[in-house]
Amino acid sequence: xxxxxSIRALTFDVFGTVVDWRGTIIEEGNRWxxxxxxxxxxxxxxxxxxxxxxxxxxxxxxxTRIDDLHRMILDDLLPDFGLTGLSxxxxxxxxxVWHRLRPWPDAVEGLTLLKQKYVIAxxxxxxxxxxxxxxxxxxxxxxxxLSAELAHHYKPDPEAYLTACRxxxxxxxxxxxxxxxxxxLRAAAGVGMRTAYVHRPHEYGSRxxxxxxxxxxxxxxxxxxxxxxxLRAM
Amino acid sequence: xxxxxSIRALTFDVFGTVVDWRGTIIEEGNRWxxxxxxxxxxxxxxxxxxxxxxxxxxxxxxxTRIDDLHRMILDDLLPDFGLTGLSxxxxxxxxxVWHRLRPWPDAVEGLTLLKQKYVIAxxxxxxxxxxxxxxxxxxxxxxxxLSAELAHHYKPDPEAYLTACRxxxxxxxxxxxxxxxxxxLRAAAGVGMRTAYVHRPHEYGSRxxxxxxxxxxxxxxxxxxxxxxxLRAM
Numbered sequence: 347x348x349x350x351x352s353i354r355a356l357t358f359d360v361f362g363t364v365v366d367w368r369g370t371i372i373e374e375g376n377r378w379x380x381x382x383x384x385x386x387x388x389x390x391x392x393x394x395x396x397x398x399x400x401x402x403x404x405x406x407x408x409x410t411r412i413d414d415l416h417r418m419i420l421d422d423l424l425p426d427f428g429l430t431g432l433s434x435x436x437x438x439x440x441x442x443v444w445h446r447l448r449p450w451p452d453a454v455e456g457l458t459l460l461k462q463k464y465v466i467a468x469x470x471x472x473x474x475x476x477x478x479x480x481x482x483x484x485x486x487x488x489x490x491x492l493s494a495e496l497a498h499h500y501k502p503d504p505e506a507y508l509t510a511c512r513x514x515x516x517x518x519x520x521x522x523x524x525x526x527x528x529x530x531l532r533a534a535a536g537v538g539m540r541t542a543y544v545h546r547p548h549e550y551g552s553r554x555x556x557x558x559x560x561x562x563x564x565x566x567x568x569x570x571x572x573x574x575x576x577l578r579a580m
Numbered sequence: 581x582x583x584x585x586s587i588r589a590l591t592f593d594v595f596g597t598v599v600d601w602r603g604t605i606i607e608e609g610n611r612w613x614x615x616x617x618x619x620x621x622x623x624x625x626x627x628x629x630x631x632x633x634x635x636x637x638x639x640x641x642x643x644t645r646i647d648d649l650h651r652m653i654l655d656d657l658l659p660d661f662g663l664t665g666l667s668x669x670x671x672x673x674x675x676x677v678w679h680r681l682r683p684w685p686d687a688v689e690g691l692t693l694l695k696q697k698y699v700i701a702x703x704x705x706x707x708x709x710x711x712x713x714x715x716x717x718x719x720x721x722x723x724x725x726l727s728a729e730l731a732h733h734y735k736p737d738p739e740a741y742l743t744a745c746r747x748x749x750x751x752x753x754x755x756x757x758x759x760x761x762x763x764x765l766r767a768a769a770g771v772g773m774r775t776a777y778v779h780r781p782h783e784y785g786s787r788x789x790x791x792x793x794x795x796x797x798x799x800x801x802x803x804x805x806x807x808x809x810x811l812r813a814m
Contacts, residue, residue: 413749465712475749478699478724490712491724495747513729515647515709 348519348540348564350577355514356460356542357469357492357534359501359525360477362549364457364468364486365447367392369548374443385551387427394419399471399500409498411473417441444472445479450546454485456570463579467492469510469523471500490514502533511539522564524573531563540564542573582753582774582798584811589748590694590776591703591726593735593759594711596783598691598702598720599681601626603782608677619785621661628653633705633734643732645707651675678706679713684780688719690804697813701726703744703757705734724748736767745773756798758807765797774798776807 361367368388375384398415401407420441424430432440460466467490468477477491490513494500497509511518523534526546535541542565547555558566567573595601602622609618632649635641654675658664666674694700701724702711711725724747728734731743745752757768760780769775776799781789792800801807 411749465716467712473749474724474747478701478748482699482723489716489725490708496730513708514712515645515707 350579352520353464353522353540353577354516354520355465355467356522356524357467357507357510357514357539359523359527359530360468360470360472360480361444361447362546363524363526363544364453365449365480365484366549367444367447368551370446370448371443373448374446382427382429387423389550390423390426391416391419394422403500403503411476411495412444412471413441413473413476416444442479445476446483447480449484449486450569452569452571454487456572456574457487459571459574460577460579461487461489463577464522465489465514467510467514469501469507470494471506502529504533504537507534507537507539511537524570528559528561528563532561535563542567544569544573584813586754587698587756587774587811588750588754589699589701590756590758591701591741591744591748591773593757593761593764594702594704594706594714595678595681596780597758597760597778598687599683599714599718600783601678601681602785604680604682605677607682608680616661616663621657623784624657624660625650625653628656637734637737645710645729646678646705647675647707647710650678676713679710680717681714683718683720684803686803686805688721690806690808691721693805693808694811694813695721695723697811698756699723699748701744701748703735703741704728705740736763738767738771741768741771741773745771758804762793762795762797766795769797776801778803778807 358364371388372384375382398419402410457466466488468488469492470477471494473495474491474493477493481488492510492513494506497505499505511521514521518538522540522542523531524542524544525531526544526549531541531543541563543563544567545558549556565573565576567576592598605622606618609616632653636644691700700722702722703726704711705728707729708725708727711727715722726744726747728740731739733739745755748755752772756774756776757765758776758778759765760778760783765775765777775797777797778801779792783790799807799810801810
């Protein structure tokens with residue numbers, strides 16, 4: 347395991363790692379008082395995410411930010427979920443639910459601890475304005491908002507990680523990527539970054555718990571407070 | 581005057597507007613216990629800043645971040661100030677004084693008020709890592725770090741302002757540029773942004789007070805707390 351003092355900054359995956367996208371969409375949806383399978387919509391919406399980014403990666407679409415990809419996916423889902431009657435104003439509001447995602451219960455406390463010792467930044471496929479609004483809504487104390495948008499390359503393309511390290515003016519081995527997803531961490535390790543896996547068993551719902559992965563990363567943490575303990579940032 | 585409710589985000593010039601570069605360099609310098617004209621060094625260092633950016637703007641230099649421009653200017657000044665004997669380690673530390681600049685006395689309080697109502701972001705020629713470190717050192721509560729580095733164009737090039745608006749996902753008329761320098765505000769107005777002049781009479785020292793400008797901008801404020809009052813962010 348690398349020594350914590352070799353680390354200068356932590357970059358965080360956001361959707362699923364810092365915030366509970368599925369739980370928030372269901373919660374907000376249930377307040378709409380429309381009879382709708384909000385969990386199904388959340389899952390279908392999220393399932394469209396990788397294919398949409400693949401269209402950007404292949405060059406079929408020019409650079410397109412996540413807000414616009416989210417809207418394209420949502421528009422495709424409207425008929426299946428009986429939502430074609432929604433006004434444009436309501437659709438804009440619904441699409442921006444991704445700006446209002448709720449942090450996991452330990453996230454703000456853990457980030458506040460980690461911030462005392464390290465630079466903490468997002469490194470998300472979410473666009474800068476989405477991440478900025480989300481931080482304001484959820485009280486996330488980032489030092490800096492970094493995004494795939496600044497590289498015009500979505501994770502796991504190496505350019506997304508290398509652009510973040512360059513903007514932090516740190517060599518990759520002094521930057522720790524924190525994520526609940528193995529593919530993200532594998533790509534970060536591929537450019538020389540350090541890696542911390544944080545377990546979010548209920549990202550896909552409490553009825554669908556995710557087991558710990560077999561794969562080992564530099565740090566393996568239960569949540570952000572546990573990570574702060576392991577990095578001696580308490 | 582545009583109505584404050586039409587504004588969604590504030591972008592701030594940093595050197596001279598948020599932080600006192602000259603006072604901090606003199607203060608830190610005096611703690612070095614070297615017999616040196618630190619005010620003279622601060623002024624000469626800053627005087628090299630526009631010509632250095634002009635070399636990038638003309639294409640004579642490829643994109644070069646401010647940290648590196650600051651170091652080039654400093655290296656040129658070393659003989660005149662009898663500093664050629666400094667170790668590389670000390671020079672690196674001295675060059676990073678720009679990461680440690682102290683906020684003007686009203687800055688943190690004013691930004692904290694403004695942050696309650698608006699997205700607040702830097703929009704500086706300083707590089708992202710410099711601005712991030714400065715915020716951590718000085719307790720500046722930015723929602724988002726934006727920089728000319730993200731456009732690869734220094735202010736007052738229009739690209740610097742337009743890139744910031746694009747990343748905030750706002751039309752320029754919903755973004756208020758805040759600066760103590762007329763040229764910066766004039767360029768922001770040129771792309772359609774709103775403008776707030778904040779008076780920093782002692783940027784070049786208390787013996788050298790700057791008068792209020794004749795030119796009028798959308799808002800004219802004594803300091804950030806005054807700006808917060810005028811924008812009804814209290």
